[in-house]
Amino acid sequence: MTSLPARRSAPAFGAARHAPASxxxxxxxDDASRAHTTELARELMLPLAETAEAGFDLLLALTPEHLELRNRRDPRIHPVYVDFSHLDLRPYSANLSRRQPLARAFGKKTRVIVDATAGYAQDALLLALMGFRVTAIERSPVVAxxxxxxxxxxxxLTGALLTGRLELVGGDARALLPAIAPRPDAIYLDPMFPPKRRKSAAVKKEMRLLRELVGDDTDAPELLTISRGIARDRVVVKRPDxxxxxxxxxxxxxxxKLVRYDVYLVRN
Ligand SMILES: C[S@@+](CC[C@H](N)C(=O)[O-])C[C@H]1O[C@@H](n2cnc3c(N)ncnc32)[C@H](O)[C@@H]1O
Structure with missing residues (x-):
C-alpha cells in the first residue's frame, strides 16, 4: 500500500547509526506549488531547496500526483510516497476482515483505539476501515x-468514508497520551522492529531509509509502560514473530503472517 521510505546542514531526524541525512x-x-512547498518547509522546519542539485541527501518533492521523498544519494531507490488507492475498500474484503489477527487482538468490546506509532498509517487506516475510531500519532514530521x-x-477518492473515524496527530505519543480524553479502549504499538544482526539484501532499501529517518525506537518499552497506564482495556504490540x-x-x-500481536490486558 505504501511505497515505503526515508541528509547536510538541515535538521537531523531519528537516531541514525550513520551520519544523519540532510x-x-x-x-x-509554479506559483501554486511554490506556495504549497514553502508552507510545507515552514511547517516541517526544513530548508527550501531551490533545485534538486542543492546538495541535500533527501528531498521532499510535490509532484502533480503526490508528496514524495527522493533519495539523492542512491538514484536506484525509488521515491517513497504513501498510496492507498489500490486498497479494496469493499466492506467484506479480506484486508478489512475482523477475523484477521490484527482485528482479533483488539477483542470484541474495543471501539476507540490510539495508534501511538502511526508511521505511514497503514495499520491505522485498516483499523479505521474495519470500523474502529482511531487517533494515530506520529513523531517524525516527515513521515507524518x-x-x-x-x-x-x-x-x-472516497468522500466521507473516513470522516470522524481517523485522525492523524503529529507529536511524541509519550507526551501526548496522558492528555488524551476520554481515554481510549485500546492503544496500538508498532515500533520499528529490532534491526537484523546481518543485513540481508531482502531488507528493502526503502525500509533501511525509514530506519535512517526515524531511528530504532529504542524507547518503545517506555511507551508500552505509559500506554499500559492509560488504555482502558488493553495495549496491543506488533512484533516480528x-x-x-x-x-x-x-x-x-x-x-x-511473520508478525505477532502481543496483547497486554489492563484494568484502568
Ligand atoms: C514501524 S513504523 C509504524 C508502521 C505503521 N504501523 C504502519 O502501518 O504504517 C513505527 C513508527 O512509529 C513512530 N514512533 C515510534 N515511537 C513513537 C512515539 N513515542 N510517538 C510517536 N511516534 C512514534 C516512528 O517514528 C515510526 O514512524
Whole structure:
C-alpha cells in the first residue's frame, strides 16, 4: 500500500547509526506549488531547496500526483510516497476482515483505539476501515507529512468514508497520551522492529531509509509502560514473530503472517 521510505546542514531526524541525512523540501516550480512547498518547509522546519542539485541527501518533492521523498544519494531507490488507492475498500474484503489477527487482538468490546506509532498509517487506516475510531500519532514530521498526503488523497477518492473515524496527530505519543480524553479502549504499538544482526539484501532499501529517518525506537518499552497506564482495556504490540515480547508478560499473543500481536490486558 505504501511505497515505503526515508541528509547536510538541515535538521537531523531519528537516531541514525550513520551520519544523519540532510533533508529539504524542493521548491515547486509554479506559483501554486511554490506556495504549497514553502508552507510545507515552514511547517516541517526544513530548508527550501531551490533545485534538486542543492546538495541535500533527501528531498521532499510535490509532484502533480503526490508528496514524495527522493533519495539523492542512491538514484536506484525509488521515491517513497504513501498510496492507498489500490486498497479494496469493499466492506467484506479480506484486508478489512475482523477475523484477521490484527482485528482479533483488539477483542470484541474495543471501539476507540490510539495508534501511538502511526508511521505511514497503514495499520491505522485498516483499523479505521474495519470500523474502529482511531487517533494515530506520529513523531517524525516527515513521515507524518507523507502519511497525511496519502490519507488526503484517499479521502478525495472516497468522500466521507473516513470522516470522524481517523485522525492523524503529529507529536511524541509519550507526551501526548496522558492528555488524551476520554481515554481510549485500546492503544496500538508498532515500533520499528529490532534491526537484523546481518543485513540481508531482502531488507528493502526503502525500509533501511525509514530506519535512517526515524531511528530504532529504542524507547518503545517506555511507551508500552505509559500506554499500559492509560488504555482502558488493553495495549496491543506488533512484533516480528521471532522477537521477544517488548515486556515479559503479555496476556495473550495472536500470530499473523511473520508478525505477532502481543496483547497486554489492563484494568484502568
Ligand atoms: C514501524 S513504523 C509504524 C508502521 C505503521 N504501523 C504502519 O502501518 O504504517 C513505527 C513508527 O512509529 C513512530 N514512533 C515510534 N515511537 C513513537 C512515539 N513515542 N510517538 C510517536 N511516534 C512514534 C516512528 O517514528 C515510526 O514512524
Amino acid at each position: 533533508i529539504a523540501v524542493l521548491a515547486g516550480d 507529512a507523507l502519511a497525511r498526503d496519502g490519507l488526503q488523497r484517499l479521502t478525495a 521471532d522477537a521477544p515480547p517488548l515486556a515479559p508478560d503479555p496476556s495473550m499473543s495472536l500470530t499473523g
